[in-house]
Amino acid sequence: xxxxxxxxxxxxxxxxxxxxxxxxxxxxxxxxxxxxxxxxxxxxxxxxxxxxxxxxxxxxxxxxxxxxxxxxxxxxxxxxxxxxxxxxxxxxxxxxxxxxxxxxxxxxxxxxxxxxxxxxxxxxxxxxxxxxxxxxxxxxxxxxxxxxxxxxxxxxxxxxxxxxxxx
Amino acid sequence: xxxxxxxxxxxxxxxxxxxxxxxxxxxxxxxxxxxxxxxxxxxxxxxxxxxxxxxxxxxxxxxxxxxxxxxxxxxxxxxxxxxxxxxxxxxxxxxxxxxxxxxxxxxxxxxxxxxxxxxxxxxxxxxxxxxxxxxxxxxxxxxxxxxxxxxxxxxxxxxxxxxxxxxxxxxxxxxxxxxxxxxxxxxxxxxxxxxxxxxxxxxxxxxxxxxxxxxxxxxxxxxxxxxxxxxxxxxxxxxxxxxxxxxxxxxxxxxxxxxxxxxxxxxxxxxxxxxxxxxxxxxxxxxxxxxxxxxxxxxxxxxxxxxxxxxxxxxxxxxxxxxxxxxxxxxxxxxxxxxxxxxxxxxxxxxxxxxxxxxxxxxxxxxxxxxxxxxxxxxxxxxxxxxxxxxxxxxxxxxxx
Numbered sequence: 001x002x003x004x005x006x007x008x009x010x011x012x013x014x015x016x017x018x019x020x021x022x023x024x025x026x027x028x029x030x031x032x033x034x035x036x037x038x039x040x041x042x043x044x045x046x047x048x049x050x051x052x053x054x055x056x057x058x059x060x061x062x063x064x065x066x067x068x069x070x071x072x073x074x075x076x077x078x079x080x081x082x083x084x085x086x087x088x089x090x091x092x093x094x095x096x097x098x099x100x101x102x103x104x105x106x107x108x109x110x111x112x113x114x115x116x117x118x119x120x121x122x123x124x125x126x127x128x129x130x131x132x133x134x135x136x137x138x139x140x141x142x143x144x145x146x147x148x149x150x151x152x153x154x155x156x157x158x159x160x161x162x163x164x165x166x167x
Numbered sequence: 168x169x170x171x172x173x174x175x176x177x178x179x180x181x182x183x184x185x186x187x188x189x190x191x192x193x194x195x196x197x198x199x200x201x202x203x204x205x206x207x208x209x210x211x212x213x214x215x216x217x218x219x220x221x222x223x224x225x226x227x228x229x230x231x232x233x234x235x236x237x238x239x240x241x242x243x244x245x246x247x248x249x250x251x252x253x254x255x256x257x258x259x260x261x262x263x264x265x266x267x268x269x270x271x272x273x274x275x276x277x278x279x280x281x282x283x284x285x286x287x288x289x290x291x292x293x294x295x296x297x298x299x300x301x302x303x304x305x306x307x308x309x310x311x312x313x314x315x316x317x318x319x320x321x322x323x324x325x326x327x328x329x330x331x332x333x334x335x336x337x338x339x340x341x342x343x344x345x346x347x348x349x350x351x352x353x354x355x356x357x358x359x360x361x362x363x364x365x366x367x368x369x370x371x372x373x374x375x376x377x378x379x380x381x382x383x384x385x386x387x388x389x390x391x392x393x394x395x396x397x398x399x400x401x402x403x404x405x406x407x408x409x410x411x412x413x414x415x416x417x418x419x420x421x422x423x424x425x426x427x428x429x430x431x432x433x434x435x436x437x438x439x440x441x442x443x444x445x446x447x448x449x450x451x452x453x454x455x456x457x458x459x460x461x462x463x464x465x466x467x468x469x470x471x472x473x474x475x476x477x478x479x480x481x482x483x484x485x486x487x488x489x490x491x492x493x494x495x496x497x498x499x500x501x502x503x504x505x506x507x508x509x510x511x512x513x514x515x516x517x518x519x520x521x522x523x524x525x526x527x528x529x530x531x532x533x534x535x536x537x538x539x540x541x542x543x544x545x546x547x548x549x550x551x552x553x554x555x556x557x558x559x560x561x562x563x564x565x566x567x568x
Binding site: 027028030032056057058059060062064065076078082085087089108109110112113114117121134135136137138145146150152153 | 214215218220222223224226227258259385386387388399401406407499500501502511513515517526528530534535536537538539542567568
């Protein structure tokens with residue numbers, strides 16, 4: 001095992017990217033770093049190419065939607081350094097109605113379908129993606145199903161309304 | 168000698184539509200292939216035919232109602248998905264599970280790993296023309312399903328266990344069936360191995376069939392047996408042990424060149440290792456003083472027994488609160504991963520303290536690695552592409568979520 005730990009990574013990121021690192025916290029043993037949209041690609045590229053940190057594996061990514069927040073849309077990325085078994089989660093948020101993030105397909109071919117999935121469900125654009133179109137839903141679907149305002153079923157149904165439960 | 172008037176026709180390719188419902192694809196996958204004779208020039212996969220919007224559904228369901236959704240991800244090994252989900256919620260709520268339950272869970276998960284690999288490996292045999300092994304080994308999957316039926320009442324989509332433990336203890340019949348299985352399955356698996364492992368036709372068909380290098384496999388997000396076949400010894404059970412896997416002794420088999428034969432052999436060896444893990448778990452259970460507990464003491468998550476619900480006020484209240492989603496759920500976000508039948512199955516759960524997850528994302532291994540398929544089959548024969556598809560263990564339910 002190397003000296004790789006959360007403090008080491010946070011310090012390196014802060015030295016290299018300064019103000020672009022908005023926050024870093026440990027949630028359930030999992031370092032979660034929030035980065036500005038401008039620098040997220042560079043941060044991920046740095047984490048992948050740095051010899052000590054060596055987060056060479058893209059575990060997963062997914063879209064996030066917090067309608068009440070100022071920056072309501074976001075992406076979550078999880079990277080993994082397998083030899084040292086070190087995992088890190090990165091988040092990026094955007095206040096745009098139709099946010100654009102930089103595509104990771106140049107770093108990992110596996111990002112291709114995961115970004116298509118995020119596009120399919122949230123409508124995020126990925127700059128530099130070779131083939132950004134819907135993947136699981138039909139092409140004729142209107143709207144972005146995983147956004148919170150998209151109704152799951154008949155919106156007039158009352159029996160599952162939170163109001164009925166005192167919330 | 169062609170004279171100058173001879174016109175050489177431009178190369179013509181055939182477009183071949185493979186799927187979506189073709190018996191050789193074992194699921195609903197469509198591939199539009201550009202063929203030069205029998206050689207694949209290009210493949211264009213289309214997925215999503217059985218998409219059921221699990222992530223959206225999960226945002227409107229209490230935690231205990233999400234377990235049946237996870238059944239339908241990789242339905243060849245549903246119990247692993249169920250347990251993975253339970254452990255995710257247990258991690259969020261900080262629930263400590265009794266050792267006995269952890270070992271019982273290990274037994275269930277390893278049984279379902281065996282049933283998953285039985286399907287995948289025997290189907291590789293079928294696609295290379297060997298029906299016999301499939302017909303014989305499938306009886307053993309039946310026996311595993313009989314054990315599951317005894318443990319939870321269901322066979323395929325099991326909904327096994329509960330958040331905080333197991334729904335019921337192993338009955339004497341379940342133990343009997345499990346012991347019979349452990350006694351008889353090695354002979355059945357040995358017979359299957361004898362039919363295929365050193366079979367000249369099978370080896371000729373699968374060795375060097377659509378190999379993938381370790382670097383490429385990692386870049387494409389491979390995990391599980393497919394990654395190990397390429398030579399990377401990554402196994403979630405070892406690297407991030409859950410459910411006391413760190414107490415078990417087992418080998419992580421790896422291949423060398425990541426071809427169809429290696430994928431077959433890795434799964435084959437994993438079945439033997441799973442058998443050994445089950446035996447170790449039974450031995451550990453015998454040594455344990457605790458012979459009865461089947462759940463942690465968490466009344467806010469674990470449904471009380473029915474006789475309590477009908478006869479005591481306390482039981483009725485807890486039952487009502489759990490079913491109506493009135494218990495306190497901690498806020499936070501957590502990622503938990505388990506070694507599924509075909510790779511790292513991850514659950515990324517964001518909870519805002521409400522009745523349902525705020526966001527639940529499934530890391531579905533075969534969704535991520537299936538995108539390498541079009542690269543792997545380029546330049547190979549159509550029949551090799553069919554074999555590769557079955558050897559990658561792509562399960563439509565998990566692919567499409």
